Amino acid sequence: MALKKLAGKLALAAGLVASLGMSTAHALDKITVAYFLEWPTANQAAQIDKTYDEALGLEVEWRAFGNGNEMVQAMVSGDVQIAYSNGFVPFVVGVSSGAPIKLVGVAVTYAENDLCIVRNDSGITKANAKELEGKKVATPIGNVTHYKLIRTLDHLGVDINKVNLVQMNPADAAVAVVRGDVVMGCAFGGALDRMKTVGTPLMTGAEQEAVGINTFDVVNVTNDFAAEHPDLVKKFMEVTNQANTTYNSNPDAVYDKIALAAGMDLEPAKKMIANFGFPTSEEQLQENWLGGGIQAAAKGVADVMVSAGGLDEALDDYSQFVDASYLK
Structure with missing residues (x-):
């Protein structure tokens, strides 16, 4: 199956990254963040305003991808440092196969989209x-x-x-x-x-x-980037939290910017984002999210993927791949 091939590629790429000693331990002037077009999220107002660039003190390049597996592969290769609104399943499949990434936040919750x-x-x-x-x-x-x-x-x-x-x-x-x-x-x-x-x-x-089929996307970072630039990860999450708070309190003020960043007309963007939820940092730290719920869900997803033939083997525990410290 395609997923088994993906798992092998991710594991091989992760090994090559480690063996070559690839690192981002140099002065950065730009980082690349993966995201989806036609997927309006509250943080995209900060994307348009270049609030991320200002807070991080460098250029933030936003690169669109077709699916979450492509995001994970780009992170493994070193082309992307942060994946915003990556799917939970690509994250689980990735870390199960050796991808050097971690989950640092919840990007968006959704069901009807x-x-x-x-x-x-x-x-x-x-x-x-x-x-x-x-x-x-x-x-x-x-x-x-x-x-x-x-x-x-x-x-x-x-x-x-x-x-x-x-x-x-x-x-x-x-x-x-x-x-x-x-x-x-x-x-x-x-x-x-x-x-x-x-x-x-x-x-x-x-x-x-x-019937318990919940849907949410996550924020992923590469292990190297998180280890070597924890201040940038923290600032990225702070800007995201502020953008979520602004949207939750007054969405009318940012709809146009979000639609522009998502590559959508205004009305379709408003209709779609109305079915989205953007939890604050405080909410994400609670038990049902990074306080334990996501870790348990990761194991459940992995077991389902194994039973469906989409993953060779699930890990015993996924806690090591979830880091809530950047939200605090």
């Missing part, structure tokens, strides 16, 4: 979801969307091993669903609106949350 859309003309609903067996379903493999698909199909009694999963990033999945190349597409962001022109969610976000 990461869904599987089934074509209306297929006649398939959650009531007869077993009809998905033997049919093509598009999804980005190895990220939180894929994890939610696994959990959703399991809940609906569908044997995922009998579903023909096709690796596609959201934009490509939307095209495939609209053309009828696949019966269902799983994606996040603006691609969902395009798929909804011909389809309906297999399960809504609220229905998923009701």
Whole structure:
């Protein structure tokens, strides 16, 4: 499977990084932060205002990626120091395979903005979801969307091993669903609106949350960058927290900047971000997040991925990969 190949590549890359002694221990004038287009988040107002650049005292380059696995690979290679709103599953798969990264915060919580859309003309609903067996379903493999698909199909009694999963990033999945190349597409962001022109969610976000299928993205940093520049990581999280606080108190004041950074028109951006949650640093330090909940969830995700054949082996404990100190 694609995930097994990914795991091998990540482990190999991590070993090469270690053996070559690659390091960021030099005076920095720029860092690169990975993010997603068509995925509006509160911190993007600070991105547009260059608040990060000012606080960190250097240039912050924001580089867009197609999925979380690509983010992890870029961090392993040393091209990216921070990944903002990386999927939880790519993080778990990455560290399970030796990627030298850690989780330092929660970027965004969401449910309705990461869904599987089934074509209306297929006649398939959650009531007869077993009809998905033997049919093509598009999804980005190895990220939180894929994890939610696994959990959703399991809940609906569908044997995922009998579903023909096709690796596609959201934009490509939307095209495939609209053309009828696949019966269902799983994606996040603006691609969902395009798929909804011909389809309906297999399960809504609220229905998923009701059965314990929660969705959130995280902030990752490379181990070298965190060890050698802890002050920059802390400042990055402080700016992010302030941007979240500003948005939570007065979203109207920053909608235009967020839409610009996300590469979206204003109204679609406002509609999408209305379903997002941006926990403060204080909230993230609580037991259900970095205070223990995320560590437990990482183990649960890894075990699910192993059982689905997407990961060779889960670790016994993921606590070492979660560091809440930069939020304090």
